[in-house]
Amino acid sequence: MTDKKKSFNIRSILIVLIILCSSSFSSCTSEKEWVSIFNGKDLTGWTIKIKGYPLGENFGNTMRVEDGLLKIRYDGYGPELNDRFGTVYYNRELKDYRLKVEYRFVGETAPGAPEWGYRDSGIQFHGQPPSSQKLDQAFPACLEYNFHGGNGTDDRPLGAACTNSMFIEYKGEKNTTTCIPAEVLKTFHGDQWVTAEIDIKDGIITHYVNGEEILSYSNPTYNPEKEIAKMLMIDGDTKVTGGYVSLQSNSHPIDFRKIELLEY
Numbered sequence: 001m002t003d004k005k006k007s008f009n010i011r012s013i014l015i016v017l018i019i020l021c022s023s024s025f026s027s028c029t030s031e032k033e034w035v036s037i038f039n040g041k042d043l044t045g046w047t048i049k050i051k052g053y054p055l056g057e058n059f060g061n062t063m064r065v066e067d068g069l070l071k072i073r074y075d076g077y078g079p080e081l082n083d084r085f086g087t088v089y090y091n092r093e094l095k096d097y098r099l100k101v102e103y104r105f106v107g108e109t110a111p112g113a114p115e116w117g118y119r120d121s122g123i124q125f126h127g128q129p130p131s132s133q134k135l136d137q138a139f140p141a142c143l144e145y146n147f148h149g150g151n152g153t154d155d156r157p158l159g160a161a162c163t164n165s166m167f168i169e170y171k172g173e174k175n176t177t178t179c180i181p182a183e184v185l186k187t188f189h190g191d192q193w194v195t196a197e198i199d200i201k202d203g204i205i206t207h208y209v210n211g212e213e214i215l216s217y218s219n220p221t222y223n224p225e226k227e228i229a230k231m232l233m234i235d236g237d238t239k240v241t242g243g244y245v246s247l248q249s250n251s252h253p254i255d256f257r258k259i260e261l262l263e264y
Contacts, residue, residue, distance in 0.1 A: 041065060041068075048063050052084055053084075055130055059076070059086075071254075072249045081251055083138065089127070089245070090246065094244070096264040099198045102196075102259075105191065110253075117250050119151070119252050120147065122145055122250075125245045126220055141222070143166060147254075151189070168217045168218070181215075184215070185214075194209065195209065221239055
C-alpha cells in the first residue's frame with residue numbers, strides 16, 4: 001500500500017471515530033459507564049430516614065428488598081400514617097451525573113394519608129446530607145423529580161420539578177411556585193413500569209420519561225429565608241452544585257427494580 005493510501009485510510013478511520021464519539025459519549029470513554037447502585041439483595045449503600053425516627057431506623061419495615069425489588073410499604077404503620085414520611089438516601093454526594101430509575105406504583109394508599117399522597121413519590125436530588133436531617137423533618141432540603149400515577153381515568157402527569165428550600169430558573173426566571181409541571185404531559189395508569197431519568201450537567205437539569213425529554217431548567221440555589229438552607233450555605237453562597245440522591249416514601253406503595261448512575 002502506498003503512503004498516500006495509508007494516509008487516506010488513517011484519516012477515514014479518525015473521521016469515523018470522531019463521529020462515533022460525538023453521537024455516543026460512552027462508546028469513546030470506557031470509564032464513563034452506567035453503574036447499578038441498587039444490588040437487588042439489600043440496602044447496602046443506602047440509609048433510611050423516617051420522620052420521627054433516628055437516622056437508619058427502618059420503622060415498620062417501610063423499605064424492604066424482596067424478589068429483587070426495593071419495595072416501600074406501609075403495612076406496619078397501623079391505622080394511621082400520621083405524616084411519617086420517609087427517605088432512603090444513596091450514601092454518596094453527587095454532582096454532574098445522569099440517574100435512571102425504573103418504578104411502578106402498586107396497591108392502595110396508606111390509611112390516613114393526605115389526599116395528595118395517592119400514587120405520589122419522587123426522586124429527590126441535590127439534597128442535604130442525611131446526617132443533617134432533623135428528627136421531625138419530613139423531607140430534606142432538595143430538588144425533586146415528582147412521580148404521579150394515574151387513577152385509570154383522569155390525566156395526572158408526572159415529571160414536575162419541585163423545590164424544598166431552594167430556587168431554580170425556568171425559562172430564565174426564578175420559580176415562584178413550589179412545583180413547575182413538565183412541558184410534555186405523560187400520565188401512566190395502573191401498575192406499569194416507568195423509566196424516569198434526570199440529567200445534571202453544568203447547572204442544567206433535564207427530566208426524561210421512557211427516554212423522552214419532558215422538562216429542563218437550571219441554576220439551583222438555596223433559599224436564604226429557609227432555616228435549613230441557611231445551614232447548608234457556605235460563606236453566604238446560595239449556589240447549589242450537588243448533593244445527595246434519595247427516594248421518597250410518601251403514602252403509596254411503590255416498587256423500584258433498577259437504579260442506575262452514570263457520572264460525568
